Amino acid sequence: MEKSSGYLPPRKGIKRVKTIQFTLFLLAVLFYTLTVLHLTPGPPDDFxxxxxxxxxxxxxxxxxxxxxxxxxxxxxxxxxxxxxxxxxxxxxxxxxxxxxxxxxxxxxxxxxxxxxxxxxPGVVDLHSHLGVASSPSLSGASDGNSHNGLVQPWLRSLDGLNTHDDAYRLSISGGVTTANVLPGSANAIGGQAFVIKLRPTAERSSSAMLLEPPFSLNGTHVDPFQRPRWRQMKHACGENPSRRYAGTRMDTQWAFREGYNTARKIKEKQDAYCAKALAGQWSGLGDFPEDLQWEALVDVLRGRVKVQNHCYEGVDFDGIVRLTNEFKFSIAAFHHARHPPAIAMFATHARYKREASRGSEFAPHILADNGLDVVMKSDHPVLNSRHLIYEAQQAHYFGLAPNLALASVTSTPARIMGQDHRIGHIVEGFDADIVIWDSHPLALGATPKQVFIDGIAQLDKPYTSVKPESAQQVPVTPNFDKEILDTIKYEGLPPLEPEGVDSNLVVFWNVGSIFLKNAATGSISEVFTSAVEDGVLVFEDGRVVCSGSLAACPDALSYSDALYLDLEGGSITPALVSYGSTLGLTHIAGEASTNDGPVFDPLSVTVPPIIDGTVIKAADGLLFASRDALLAYRSGVTSAITAPTSGGFLAGLSTVFNPGAAHKLVDGAVIQEVAALHVTLSLSLGISVSTQIAALRGLLLGEGEGDVAKRFGNVVAGKIPLVVHAESTDIIASLLVLKKEVEAAKGNSIRLTLAGATEAHLLAKEIGQAGVGVLIEQRPYPSRWERKRLLPGPPLTQFNAIATLVAHNVTVGIMVADSSQARNTRFDMAWAKLDSNGALTRSKAMELVSSNVETLLGVVESNSDLVATRGGSDFEGKTIAIISSRQGKVFEFFV
The missing domain is CATH 2.30.40.10 (Urease, subunit C, domain 1)
Incomplete structure (x- = not known):
């Protein structure tokens, strides 16, 4: 057979050519695969x-x-x-x-x-636990934290994302369109976070909510030869992982280092593998070195992950910086922190634990002035993300520039999470996530008229309240220069103790409006307002001797020995009253050694014999000069009512105190030793509601002994109110029946006040007819099942609970659940008015946080103090003085 002349037979030649082509293809794939390891994340070039x-x-x-x-x-x-x-x-x-x-x-x-x-643009929440810390909180609905180790980068928040969290709808109604859902902070490395859009999808799945998953998780295609998408990861340092794992900061830092060292070794093996492959050194190369548990942490070292780091204090920042220097990676943002790089923080929520004890409302302004990116975050459900825009509003009120304040919940968090190519701006080609507001977004109470996510309108027949024309403008920020300098000087803890002025004659001039309270009825009236004439108020020898126009007080501007305070068109109003938090019984909520502590619950524990049958008085445990109390005082809260702290049925007797007092022995520190008797009826007490009602019935019908019998006897006799903290409509209905039953048996009318009362609006008519008052939060949240049927107000419903109850002649007071928020009582008052759709005048709104609270809690002598606010409206003015008739002096603040 004749040999071929230098070429292969056709069939074999084709086979060999295909083999060579396939080999070349595999080499090309390998080359791109090895090269893509070093690509930094970002959108495709044609995005x-x-x-x-x-x-x-x-x-x-x-x-x-x-x-x-x-x-x-x-x-x-x-x-x-x-x-x-x-x-x-x-x-x-x-x-x-x-x-x-x-x-x-x-x-x-x-x-x-x-x-x-x-x-x-749609509001963007950089730090949320939506869907993994679901509302209402039920067994199996919380997937925020793992307790299986300090370092777990392989965990994913996506795997616990609940699509039936009640908060999605509420948060969308506040303009939130995107959230970075983080694992909790119980671990040093809690796992991978995922960015979601909040709208429900056709698939109704958690994967379908993902914005840009790093892999093909929701049906979208990820080209392996293009730049990868950004990943997110949660880190935490300081007290949280230390406390929950009974370790120390040293333990946490070692866990970090050990985890990163494991990832470093894998990365170095991968890099060595790639180097050999690209150099053609195939012999003995073996499989590509990888480990599914550690691949996400390897990606951190490759600069492909946005690390979101829960961190508070200098020692922890320093430790993390050392870690990043040692293992060569970067941090996207420190969350909760008041220091660099990018900072995600609360506005005024602070002092809930030691690490937050130096928290300052001026931190956003100070950080921005030093060139740092500021992000306001919710840490939902720590704060209800529906009101994330409120965090930006407060940051602006305390000095953050308006462009940065609005950016702090839109464009800045979008950039920090690596998504600013598609969200955070209103720009052609970006996602159609936008909010139409009923007022300027930084105006207090700004409410969406419509929210679009991916171009889909999210609000069905939205309701809006009538807002004043002034709400369409950027609010004017008060001057806080002195406070900011002191915050820096004292490292977050400037002195707050009030100081009285030396003069016994003080004249407030250039006053825009004056509101006074009728001591007998508690009603508040506007006694002076004028757009063309300045008002004055003269305070001499401990009392108001003249107020109103200059014509009514002709000598007001001619005193030679008076202290004159210019209000620049501001207001003089009745002082505020706070109730609902542990104000006066705590310094740092999370530190037991700084608190009065909880009382024994007679329905769930054995009460020590020495106090069995005794009703606890909050007055005995008062703690003065807490920062929350002093900040509240400087914001116009000059009396506060607090009940003993209790997680059970019987709390005890509330007291009325002056939050500005230095200690109990100061004259007027304790305003009223006993105000009301407090109990709680709840589905969450661990004992049946029927048992709780039976216990309350027995006590009201005289079955108690000793001090308990005496105090409940005072309730039945109408001497003091009974304040029942109850959220559920069903429990409230049972209380109304019980009230009628006891009154029929005893022949006396009981002064019953409902506190909490999230679902009270469903019985507004019946509550009004029964003569029962209600203390309620301005911004309720469905954290528990018994709060599920809240009335959210605009834009989801025409009226909120406050307006609904007032419309049925219920006496309503506003309460706060967190002591750090007592300082914002004036804002709550103004917000209630804005949300009422005209149902509340400014005078009636003031009664919600003053005389109504006093009436509902049995305060005998109404607070006669006045508050002087310089400049602007409720969200523009600044409290500069307390005019205290009770103490006979004026207290001046940083004028």
Whole structure:
């Protein structure tokens, strides 16, 4: 057979060519695979030209928003334009002027006239536990923390994401469109976080909520040869992992180092493998070194993960910085912190534990002034993320520039989580996530008129309240220069003790309005207001001797020996009264050694014989000069009512005290030793509600002994109110029946007040007819089952619970659950008025936080103090003085 002349037979040749081609293909794949390990994350190069969003829902109609005042987020948050916004295919297609030819191309265009309303990007929450710490809190519904080790980078919040969390709808109604869902902070490395859009999807799955998963988890394609998507991971240092694992900071830091060292070894093996492969050194190469447990931490070392670090204190920041220097990786943001790099923080929520004891409301301003990125976060459900915009509003009130304040919940968190190529701005090509507001987003009580996520309207027939024209402007920030300097000087703990002025004659002038309380009836009236004439108030020898116009007080500006205080058009109003928190019984909530502590519950534990039958008095455990109390005083709260701390049925007797007093022996420190008797009826007490009702019935009908019988006898005799903390409609209904039963048996009317009362609106008519009062939070949240049926108010419902109860002639007072928020009582009052749709005048709103609270809690002598606020409205003015008739002096603050 004749040999071939130098070429292979055709069939064998084709086979060999294919083999070579396949080998070359595999080498190319390997080359790209090895190279892609070193690519930094980011969107594909053609991302900005995408014709539709990867999250577009078929059937979504295009929408044109006309006549909007648009905060785009561009120009460092300073750009505001007037115009239109076209939404289509889940994207923002046009901003500003939209060509009519484009509009004519749409046959099914939905047109929405914003009528000049402010429009912002959707609110972005950098730190949330939505879906993993679900509401209401039920068994099996909390997946925030693992207790199986300090370092667990392999865990994923996605795997615990509940699609039936009641908070999604509420948060959307507050303008929140995107949230970074983090694992909890019980671990040094708690696991991987995932960014979600809050809207329900057609698939109704947790995977379908993901914004940009790092892998093909929700049906979207991830090209392995392109830059990867950003990943998120939760770290925590300091007290949380130390406490929960009974270790120390040293234990936590070693766990970090050990985990990162494991990841480092894997990374180095991978890099060595790649180097050999790319150099053609195939002999003995073996399998690519990897470990599924540690691959996410290896990605941290490769710079492909945004590390979100729970951290508070300098020692912990320093430890983390040492860790990043040792293992060469970076931190995206410190959460809760008051120090660099990017900072995610609360506005005024502080002092809940030692690490937060130096928290300052001026931190956002101070950090921004030092060039640091500021993010306001919710830590939902620590704070209800529905009101994340309120955190930005408070940050602005305390000095953060308006462009940075609004950016702190939109563009800045989007950038920090690596998503600022698609969310956080109103820019052509970005996701169609926008909010139409009923007022300027930084105005107190700003409420969405509509929220779009991926171009889909989220609010069905939204309700809005009538807002004043002034609410359409950026609120004016008071001058806090002195306070800011002191905050820096004293490292977060400036002196707060009030000091009385030396003069016995003080004249407040340039007053815009004066409100006074009728001591006999408790009603509050506006006695002076004028747009053209200045008002005055003269306080001499411990009492108000003249107030109103200059014509009514002709000598007011001619005193030679008076101290004159210019209010710059501000107000003088009755002092505020706080109830509902542990104010006066705690310094740092999470530190037992700084608190009065809880009382024994006679229904669940054995009470020591020495106090068996005794009703505990809060007055005996008062702790004065706490920072929360002093901050509340400086904000106009000059009397507070607190009951003994209890997690059970019988709390005890509340007391009325002056939060500005230095100690109990100061004259007027304890205003009223005993105010009301407090009990709790709840589904969460660990004993049946029927047992609780039976116990209360017996006590009211005289079955108690000793001091217990005496105190409940005082309730039946109408001498003191009975305050029952009850949230559930069913429990409230049983209480109304019990009240009628006891009154029939005893022949006396009982003064019953419901506290908490989240579901009271469902029985508003019956509560009003029974003459029962209600103490309720301004912003309730469905944390437990018995709070599930709350009335959220605009934009979800026309009225909130306060307005509904007032409409049924119920005496209503506003309460706060957290002592750090007592300082914001004035804001709660103003917000209640704004949400009432005109049902509350300013005078009636003031009664919600003063005389009504006193009436409902049995205060005998009404608070006669006045508060002087300099400049602006309730969210622009600054408290500069307390005019105390009770103490006969004026207390001046940083004037």
């Amino acid at each position: 900005k030209s995408r014709p539709q969003s990867d999250r577009f829902e078929k059937g979504t109609k295009p929408t044109l928003i006309r006549n909007a005042t648009i905060w785009t987020g561009l120009d460092d948050g300073n750009e505001v334009i007037q115009g239109d916004i076209l939404l289509d295919k889940g994207l923002i297609k046009k901003v500003g002027t939209v060509d009519e030819a484009i509009l004519r191309s749409y046959a099914d265009l939905v047109i929405l006239d914003a009528a000049g309303s402010w429009v912002s």
